[in-house]
Amino acid sequence: MNKPNQDVAATSSRYAKNYEPASIEPRWYGEWVRRRYFHADAQAPKAPFAIVIPPPNVTGVLHMGHALGCTIEDIFTRWKRMAAYNAMWLPGTDHAGIATQMVVERRLREKEGKSRHDIGREEFVKRVWEWRQQSGDQILEQLKRLGCSLDWDRLKFTMEPSYSEAVIEAFVRLHEEGLIYRAERLINWCVSCRTALSDLEVDYDEGKQGELYEFAYPLLDGSGEVVIATTRPETMLGDTAVAVHPDDPRHQAKIGRKIQNPLTGYFFNVIGDPVLVDPTFGTGAVKVTPAHDPNDFESAQRNGLPFISILDEAGVVTAAGGPFAGLDRFAARKAVKARLKELGLERGSKPHVHAVGHCQRCETVVEPMLSTQWFVKMEPLARPAIEAVEQGKTRFVPESWSKTYFHWMRNIRDWCISRQLWWGHRIPAWTCGACAKITVARQTPAACVHCGDAALTQDSDVLDTWFSSWLWPFATLGWPKETRELKTFYPTTVLDTGYDILFFWVARMMMAGLHFMKKVPFRTVYLHTMVTDEKGDKMSKVKGNTIDPLVVIDKYGADALRFALAWLATHASQGKNIKFSMNNVEDARRFATKIWNASRFALMNLEGFDAERFADRVADGPDRAELDLPERWILSRVQRAIEAVDEALEDYRISDAAQAAYHFVWNELCDWYIELAKAALAREGAADSELRWKVQGALVTALEAAMRLLHPFMPFLTEEIWQQLPKSSGAPQSIMITLYPVKDLRFIDDASEASMALVQKVIVALRTIRAEKNIAQTARLTAILTVGDDYKKTILEGYREIVAEQGRCAAVRVRRAGSTTNIPHLVG
């Protein structure tokens, strides 16, 4: 017997009735880290298994979504590590451009009453780094509390120098390949964040009841008017045409007529545009505002219309708005309406449901604006990423998400990647003071590549955060260098993340991975659900319905939280969430307590047990060891449990795996085997008999296997118990580095399972009779079993003692009858 970890195991709590996680968890986590069990060596001659963490915001705090994802990722990682894979789970954090900048700006305003402009860019960026230093990475400490077996030696941050190098490299290469371009386009502009946003960063709140106003534009020749409809009257200041359908008999004749904008005095024409205009909608005439509407922008390109930008970056009307210049966009809306009414051009309004775009970060209404920005040309990148999924090189779990992926990828639009922020990767582009042309370079260039002038100014914009995130699976492994890490761990095995960032992150990683690495970034994408409160409402601080994982861990233990989440982690059907309730955690804690007490029972009954001797006896299987029915049965059931858990994990059915382990431990090991063991150990003469050590051996064997089986789900509890179980010499120092249970065919015993099933059925029948007839528990009656065949008779006679013990009967008699059913009787 080796006695490792005596100093570590909590001997004081050994006989405590309830499991006390608070004293046990930090101790084991420290030990695991100290012994470097989480570290995967890229040179190890084992099959690789790699997961990269979805990097949380560096200044973020752990929420239930992280807890779910990281529990899932840790389950996979610990499972595969025990299954002898070179399992590597890479940790890291994201600089989270807008989100972090906003947090620091708010602090600056609150603490010093200053804006970022007051202190300037350099100082502001310094402040962000200071903030990251101070409050950053606390989420990583929180992940440790959860028990995450992350390879801390590989910690990455998306703004660290080596990662920035990868970001610059990716930008420059795509630019060289013509896949990044700079152009004046209609983009989404947040007037509060004062930056451009990608299409994905705009949220549309569906079904807002608004108003559709109708106004008349008089035709200049006095021949009448054309009535248009709009939800944004202020944009009339920027109209450069009115479009009608060329086949619309109501408006056909007006095409080519001139209009003078009654608000600004500008002149424009009525044009025919069959693409823009749906003659069945509204009045059949559409005002065209090329600088503030995506459709109108395209119409203007088709028809050669001018663009008038009427809003500045703050959302205030520009000089182009004539008399309305200087008004905020919403004030301008009112003023324009009032002016049109004054002019007698109002033609009514009707209620209208339409979706308004809001900034994902600050919820401000987003304005479509004309702006010069950097874009990634997506279609050429999307094509291989579509094919890879079609060909099964990467698969989605659940599979139905691939449809969503295809739909988005096949309709993909170019990605606006420049942001007018200060916190992020500076765009590696310099404008020449002499020729005004742009030089893109990996390092600050000495001179303009076009004219050789040295007066270069770097682009002041930074890149969208996701432009660094999409490189995560390979930039974290050393790209663009050809590292051993990349060779070993790329493509990664599984990516686990919430379905809410399928487009933001997963799809883009597919594109970047295939483009830069020529291989998919991961073989499987496991998409988990969103965690909501028990009513199904999204958890939010504003609503006050959040559940803090750390509070849960403090009160119930990390294992209880993890097991609760694993239990709930069924496949993510679209639009379905995990309704998380504290009841789930309480249930999981009850399970932990149950395991703890089952272990106590075992440990209290191991006197005289010799693990070495038992191991020798069963080394050749149960027959040689001459085990009895209950022992054969439980050791066979262990194999079934192992099989069920393993199959479920292979299929990413985490909930099924957790439930299979739960069912085995509670309903078979505890409810039946421990009860059978109690009776066996209590039998006369059991003290020194063979029976005693066989029971002890089966109990320890089943329990030990259950601990290994459950370790990925409940790492702390299982380690604590495992350490205390008797083991043969040469056993590893920690459950973490044992082998995950593998089904042992020699112990699968169909005959014993069938016999035991019959015995169980009879016992339950006897108990039912007792309960239904209100017979006292203490009454010791004679059970008379009438069975239909000799086979059953033989079995039941053979295990009469067990039936009597478990059925609380004084005696059991078995009779043969013509009938095919078992008819138990109790006779007083």
Place this chain on the structure above:
RNA sequence: AGGCACGUAGCUCAGUGGAAGAGCACUACCUUGACACGGUAGGGGUCGGCGGUUCAAUCCCGCCCGUGCCUACCA
């Protein structure tokens, strides 16, 4: 508007072309030396509705009703 899902026990959810499952809740009994964060036994579902395919449908197909989510430039 289009797309994707879902509708199974009081609640939350698994599941399968061949005699309906889990956890919780509920009822009765039990403080027995592992555990009352426990034990034993039990009640409870025409598997949303209507048709169709099949020897057989909760499962496959069609329609309908209800719910949720995603995408979209509807002035």
